[in-house]
Amino acid sequence: MKKIIISEDDFQKFREFFYRKVGISFENDKRYFVDKRLIERIELTGANDFSDYFIMLRFEASGQELQQLINVMTINETYFFREEYQFKCLVNSILDEITRNKKDTSPIRIWCVPSSSGEEAYSIAIYLLEHWPGMAKWDVEIISSDIDSVMIERAQRGHYSSRSVQYLPATLLTKYFKPSGDGYQICEDLRSSVEFTCVNLMDSVEMRAYRKFDVIFCRNLLIYFDDLSRRLAAETFFDALNPNGFVCLGYSESMSRISSLFRVRKFPEAIVYQKPGVDL
Amino acid sequence: MPFIKKNNPTIDSYEHEHSRDLNELAIQLADGNPVIRRGAALNLAQHQDASEILVDRLKQDNDTSVRDAILTTLISLGDSFAVIGLVECLRSEDAALRNEVVDAMKQLPEKVAPIMNSLLVDSNSDVRIFAVNILESLRHLQVETWLDRVIEDDPHINVCATAVDLLGEVSTSTSRAALIHLRSRFPDEPYICFAVNLALKRIGEDKGT
Numbered sequence: 081m082k083k084i085i086i087s088e089d090d091f092q093k094f095r096e097f098f099y100r101k102v103g104i105s106f107e108n109d110k111r112y113f114v115d116k117r118l119i120e121r122i123e124l125t126g127a128n129d130f131s132d133y134f135i136m137l138r139f140e141a142s143g144q145e146l147q148q149l150i151n152v153m154t155i156n157e158t159y160f161f162r163e164e165y166q167f168k169c170l171v172n173s174i175l176d177e178i179t180r181n182k183k184d185t186s187p188i189r190i191w192c193v194p195s196s197s198g199e200e201a202y203s204i205a206i207y208l209l210e211h212w213p214g215m216a217k218w219d220v221e222i223i224s225s226d227i228d229s230v231m232i233e234r235a236q237r238g239h240y241s242s243r244s245v246q247y248l249p250a251t252l253l254t255k256y257f258k259p260s261g262d263g264y265q266i267c268e269d270l271r272s273s274v275e276f277t278c279v280n281l282m283d284s285v286e287m288r289a290y291r292k293f294d295v296i297f298c299r300n301l302l303i304y305f306d307d308l309s310r311r312l313a314a315e316t317f318f319d320a321l322n323p324n325g326f327v328c329l330g331y332s333e334s335m336s337r338i339s340s341l342f343r344v345r346k347f348p349e350a351i352v353y354q355k356p357g358v359d360l
Numbered sequence: 361m362p363f364i365k366k367n368n369p370t371i372d373s374y375e376h377e378h379s380r381d382l383n384e385l386a387i388q389l390a391d392g393n394p395v396i397r398r399g400a401a402l403n404l405a406q407h408q409d410a411s412e413i414l415v416d417r418l419k420q421d422n423d424t425s426v427r428d429a430i431l432t433t434l435i436s437l438g439d440s441f442a443v444i445g446l447v448e449c450l451r452s453e454d455a456a457l458r459n460e461v462v463d464a465m466k467q468l469p470e471k472v473a474p475i476m477n478s479l480l481v482d483s484n485s486d487v488r489i490f491a492v493n494i495l496e497s498l499r500h501l502q503v504e505t506w507l508d509r510v511i512e513d514d515p516h517i518n519v520c521a522t523a524v525d526l527l528g529e530v531s532t533s534t535s536r537a538a539l540i541h542l543r544s545r546f547p548d549e550p551y552i553c554f555a556v557n558l559a560l561k562r563i564g565e566d567k568g569t
Binding site (some may be wrong): 284 | 436460463531
């Protein structure tokens with residue numbers, strides 16, 4: 081079989097294309113990671129070389145290969161109750177403020193992006209059921225989105241490894257999961273409580289369907305974006321949120337360094353960001 | 361469980377109304393509703409020739425969220441009209457706008473670099489201070505050289521004070537001579553002496569030299 085090589089020019093061309101489509105810019109130190117996955121896709125699609133593959137990628141009307149490529153290029157490491165302090169903040173501080181200010185009884189809408197394999201969205205559902213008394217009074221809608229369609233399928237299946245559930249208290253593991261094969265299957269009630277969708281945050285047309293959220297969890301995604309893509313993501317979140325809605329970012333991320341659209345809110349459990357009310 | 365699920369998120373009819381046409385977007389950019397103006401500003405990113413319209417709106421819009429969207433699109437377009445327009449806004453009386461523009465220009469290192477020399481010798485000392493503020497997080501190899509030149513030559517103490525503050529964070533031993541020269545230019549200004557000594561200390565030079 082012919083050995084496929086990704087030249088410096090190929091890498092630059094691919095990097096620019098991927099950035100324009102997805103908003104993720106690979107630096108030179110990611111070269112090995114990118115080359116390896118590109119070569120895998122070139123071989124799997126039967127393309128002769130990078131040029132052949134790149135032409136197909138750019139002009140394929142269905143976008144299926146681009147989706148496959150996104151699936152292999154994005155990172156999907158997560159686990160249940162990761163950065164739990166924010167879930168505590170959600171049930172102890174954020175939701176009470178939201179419900180206090182709500183002028184109707186419409187559902188509270190929570191958006192998790194990126195979804196990865198669903199651990200975060202299900203963790204929120206479990207946390208609400210276990211720790212938020214407001215569940216007796218309010219309906220909650222959880223939507224969890226990712227650019228990786230394989231991850232969305234995995235999230236919908238709800239089957240997890242022991243490693244993925246290792247930080248869940250044993251009582252909750254017993255209550256919401258059943259041992260299944262070499263891992264755990266999440267219960268049907270929880271599985272059906274979250275809507276999973278495949279989206280590209282950088283696609284402004286797709287994003288128009290994502291509106292009227294009260295809380296957005298976007299943790300450990302923006303660190304992979306460059307300055308402009310982070311700024312565009314902030315614009316997307318601003319438009320997706322109701323006035324006074326909240327954004328929760330990852331531990332090492334700060335909205336203040338990205339955009340002045342949001343105000344910083346310091347709660348006892350966490351620092352989060354809030355869309356101002358009617359007047360900014 | 362009181363979780364509810366709808367089918368896939370759908371686009372509201374209002375959201376469908378965003379135009380893609382340059383002229384229509386230009387009209388929407390002046391709409392009374394800031395939500396429509398924001399949408400227009402973000403959609404104008406598809407038009408390479410939209411910078412002038414956006415800059416005109418930026419100068420007069422009072423809504424922070426609209427201005428933010430305009431700046432995001434100007435950063436994305438990043439052409440000469442965008443950069444010239446941003447520089448014009450540095451002269452605005454509106455302090456909030458100036459700060460927003462400084463932040464935006466920090467995100468355009470390759471576009472701002474060619475005009476940095478002229479910004480740093482602008483006749484308006486406030487503009488020179490804003491130019492130094494832009495250097496604060498401009499990812500460009502020449503930042504230290506530019507700052508050295510400011511503290512060597514700029515006659516205004518506030519411009520030099522802003523630059524030496526920043527040099528305290530980014531300087532290397534190449535700034536040593538410029539720092540010492542600055543101290544000798546303003547020997548009776550305690551803050552300048554303090555900031556120079558601090559910068560020298562951070563780069564491991566003897567402050568008494």
